[in-house]
Structures are given as C-alpha cells and as structure tokens.
Amino acid sequence: MLKAAINAELLKDSIASLAVIVDEVRFRINSEGFTVKAVDPANVAMGIFELRSAAFDEYSADECEIGVDLNKITDLLGIADRSDTVRMELDEVNQKLLIDVGGLSYTLSLLDPSTIRAEPRVPQLELPAKVVLNGADLRRAVKAAEKISDHMLMGISEDTFYMEAKGDTDQVRLGMGRDQLIDMKSGDACSLFSLDYLSDIVKPTNKVNEVTLSLGRDFPILIDFEIANGAGKISYLLAPRIESD
Numbered sequence: 038m039l040k041a042a043i044n045a046e047l048l049k050d051s052i053a054s055l056a057v058i059v060d061e062v063r064f065r066i067n068s069e070g071f072t073v074k075a076v077d078p079a080n081v082a083m084g085i086f087e088l089r090s091a092a093f094d095e096y097s098a099d100e101c102e103i104g105v106d107l108n109k110i111t112d113l114l115g116i117a118d119r120s121d122t123v124r125m126e127l128d129e130v131n132q133k134l135l136i137d138v139g140g141l142s143y144t145l146s147l148l149d150p151s152t153i154r155a156e157p158r159v160p161q162l163e164l165p166a167k168v169v170l171n172g173a174d175l176r177r178a179v180k181a182a183e184k185i186s187d188h189m190l191m192g193i194s195e196d197t198f199y200m201e202a203k204g205d206t207d208q209v210r211l212g213m214g215r216d217q218l219i220d221m222k223s224g225d226a227c228s229l230f231s232l233d234y235l236s237d238i239v240k241p242t243n244k245v246n247e248v249t250l251s252l253g254r255d256f257p258i259l260i261d262f263e264i265a266n267g268a269g270k271i272s273y274l275l276a277p278r279i280e281s282d
Contacts, residue, residue: 039066039127042095045117045138050241051088051264052114054271056107057237058082063150067100070269074156082234083157083274092268094122103127103134104148113143160274164251164259165224168198170213172242172262175200175250178211179239183232185209188278191252192227202232219247226252228277238273255279 055062059075070089076082090096117123117138124137134145182189182202190201198221201210215221242248242262251259260273 038097038099038129039101039125040095040097041093041126042122042124043093044119045114045121045123046119047092047265048123049111049114049117050244051086051092051269052107052110054241054264055084055086056111057240058084058234058273060108061104061106061148061153062086063153063156064103064105066098066103068098070096074159076154076157077234081231081276082238083159085159085272085274086269087271088265088269092265095124101127101129102150103132104150104153105134106148109145113138113145116141160257162251162253162257162259162274164226164253164256165222166193166226166252167220167222167224168193168218168250168252169220169247170198170218170250172239172245172248174211174213175248176239176243179232179235181209181211183236187232188229189232189235190227190229191250191258192254193221193223193225193252196221196223224252225254227254228252228256228258229279230258230275231278234275238275241271 055073058077062073062075065072073086075084121139126135128135132147134147136143136145178200185204185207186202192199197212197214199210199212238260245262249261255277257274257276263270
C-alpha cells in the first residue's frame with residue numbers, strides 16, 4: 038500500500054538527482070519513506086538515495102518494492118507547474134502507479150523489480166580528506182574543466198582544495214582555501230575523475246548550498262548533499278581513473 042502527496046518541483050528535483058546515473062531503479066518503500074541503491078551499467082558510479090516521509094504533504098505506506106522507469110516519471114513531471122501537488126497511489130494487484138497532477142490522471146505501468154539490476158553492495162571506505170563547499174562553486178569548476186579535458190583532478194595541497202583539468206595545450210585550475218570553503222578536513226587526497234560522470238552528477242548541485250566531498254589518493258570520491266529541503270539525501274560514489282606511469 039502506498040498513498041502519498043508531494044510538491045511537484047520537490048519530487049522532480051529529487052528524481053533528477055537519481056536519474057543522472059540510472060534509468061531504471063528499485064524503490065524500496067516503507068513507512069519511513071523511499072530508498073534506492075543503484076549503480077550505473079559500467080560500474081563507475083553508484084547512487085544512494087533517500088527521500089523520507091517528511092518530504093511529503095501526505096504519506097502512508099506499507100513495506101514494498103517497485104520498479105520504476107525514471108524517464109517516464111521525469112517526462113510526466115515535466116509538464117507540471119512548480120506549485121502543483123503530485124498525488125500517488127499504488128495499485129499492487131495490477132502493478133500500476135496512479136498519479137494525479139495538475140488535473141491530469143496518469144496510470145503508470147511499473148517494471149518487475151526482478152528485471153532491474155540488484156542493489157549493489159556499498160563499499161566501506163576510509164577517506165582521509167573532506168571538503169564542504171557551495172554546489173554552484175563545484176558546478177562552475179566542472180563546467181570550466183569540460184572546455185579543457187575529459188578528466189578532472191581533485192585534491193588537497195596543504196590548506197587548499199583544488200580542482201584542475203589539463204588538455205594538450207591548455208589548463209584550468211580552481212583553488213579554494215579554508216576561508217573560501219564551508220569546511221575542510223585536510224588529508225592525503227589527489228584523484229582523477231571522468232568528466233562524463235562528474236558533469237552529470239553535479240547538475241543537481243546548482244541549487245544546493247552545501248555539498249560534501251570525501252576524498253583520498255587514487256580512491257573513489259563520495260559526494261553527498263541534501264535534497265527535498267533537508268528531508269532527503271543523495272550520495273554518489275564515483276570511481277577514479279587510475280593513470281599508468
């Protein structure tokens with residue numbers, strides 16, 4: 038059983054944070070909210086998603102699991118006004134999600150969860166460095182790096198966090214000291230990441246005041262930020278590119 042109501046823009050932004058790495062997901066639903074753990078087809082990026090019941094105007098649910106095509110949900114929400122309320126009800130017998138928004142009623146066919154890739158095991162990493170910065174600063178650096186290279190280096194040198202990209206002839210670097218960051222824990226950190234993935238992952242951060250980056254040397258990066266006005270969270274784990282000497 039699931040019956041819920043939520044602001045359309047809030048739901049759209051929350052779904053967008055997950056859709057940057059996967060098209061189909063298994064939503065685990067219970068009385069506390071929705072959760073997802075998913076990995077992209079190339080096993081490079083993982084998303085850990087949580088949308089708690091507090092994000093909803095109305096919410097009641099029993100424990101269940103549903104398979105959802107995120108592209109369909111995104112298209113549907115694309116025609117909703119920002120202030121619209123999205124009402125959802127699960128038809129478990131027919132495996133349909135009934136959605137009302139903006140005076141329109143949709144019947145969305147659900148996917149068989151068993152046909153969707155199983156939840157990944159989340160690795161336990163001890164990452165020595167941590168940086169908290171404004172999401173707009175992170176996205177600006179990534180957009181600048183895209184004009185130079187396919188990859189971006191991220192690390193900490195003394196008390197400066199840096200994001201750097203090098204091309205055949207050009208280079209761009211953004212260095213941020215402690216006074217320019219919201220918070221920083223210095224540590225041994227320097228890793229190279231694919232901009233194909235980073236560019237998608239940072240898209241939702243433009244509206245986010247605080248993004249936490251946890252880093253190591255040639256280790257995956259953990260990118261965390263809140264969604265749904267603090268009633269949810271998305272974490273991305275992105276594998277590094279290891280360059281051979």
